[in-house]
Amino acid sequence: MVSKRRISNPKEKGTLIVVEGIDGSGKSTQLHLLDKWLRSNGLLVFTTEWNSSDVVKEITSKGKKKAMLTPTTFSLLHATDFADRYERNISPLLEAGYIVLSDRYVYTAFARDVVRGCSPRWVRKTYSFAVKPDITFYFQVPIDTAINRIMVGRPKIKYYEAGMDMNLSNDPFESYRIFQSRIIEQYENMIEHDGFTVVDAAQDIEEQQVLVREKVMQLLPKTALNRMHTKPMQGTAS
């Protein structure tokens, strides 16, 4: 239930590209490489991240420290964060013709909030003001691979990150595992429903990036393509 793109001025319509996947799926790395490539080609790019608006970041982190966030408070604080970035950046920049790269989008809320116990319909309605992305890459990864990537060099895992608020297990690592696998379940259900482009995130980083760039090239407007001078392959070769 994501609203249809308004095309008030088709000539100046931007492109919205989203990456989704569990922690450790490598999606941020892929988005970073995509960002570099598009910028190096002189295109107007704006990158935005989940839970990064100045307006609510502090409150969310305070609530997390005190472990006093109920599922719906948690959900609404993230929705506030998203709305602020949406109203301030995403929406106006799309209008202005930018390529907007979003590290997590409404689908993260659809997955996490529902796992935490919010009503799926309510969460979808809450975010219904957000336009549907031009493409959503879903980085599909076996849970063990993701957990290994996340755990390297980390002795501890945070309370909400591990989903400890849901009483899944007293052991943070066990809790994290259960939580992440439930999120995967939600994502898997969205693949068809929300039209995700699935990327096998167990592949090499560079292989994945080639695929991502090829897909992105297909949807960029002609005007943008004419400006580009590097092919998908070139950017990744190091």
Place this chain on the structure above:
Amino acid sequence: MPAHSYPSRQLQFYGEGLPYLKNTEIKGRLIVIEGPDGSGRSTQIQSIIAKLESDGHAVVNTGLKRSELIGQGILDAKQKLPLGKKTLTLFYAADFVDQLEHKIIPALQAGYIVLADRYIYTLIARGIVRGLSSRWSHDLFGFAPKADLVFYIDVKPDELFHRVFQKYGTLDYYESGADIGFSDDLYDSFIQYQLRMAKQFAAMAKQYRMVRIDGNKSIPEVNTVLQSRIDEYLNKI
């Protein structure tokens, strides 16, 4: 009548509720007083609480922007930079649900009368008057428990203007709808904004079973009306 003698029942929501609280048993009652700044709302609530407590009821008072976690954050954020209308509505909703789950619902479970100094209706109306989709706004607040009694203290915008000006010596930016841009003249903007809010409340009255109270009368007169309505309701339970 002591609070604990109320029959217990299940928590009911306006819309898509809080699934993880759907079997919650409550014994208390939820009474809401709505009305713009200057409608005498807070004064009325003080007298009502005093009367209810002297009658032996346990009362909890709640309002907007009062959650420990988020209330101050909203004020700080508004000071720092202008917020978009969706952001603002969601921010208030987060503040509201925090109080709902940490204060209102526990109090209702324990058999308190919860007296709310404004509730979701103000938040819904503000958003709609600012151009948000009515459907979206109502759905968003579907997680709110149904109130047992809702009063809306209605005061003519002209009268409201004088009361606000006498009390504060100035008009509040948002309460005058200055962020919407109805008019460069703050008085004009205030009147237009309050008219639209009143109209929106009237439009919502049936759906949320709101009782309109004529707030143009004196404080004691309004109090008599409110108190007798509340007593009548409580005596019937």
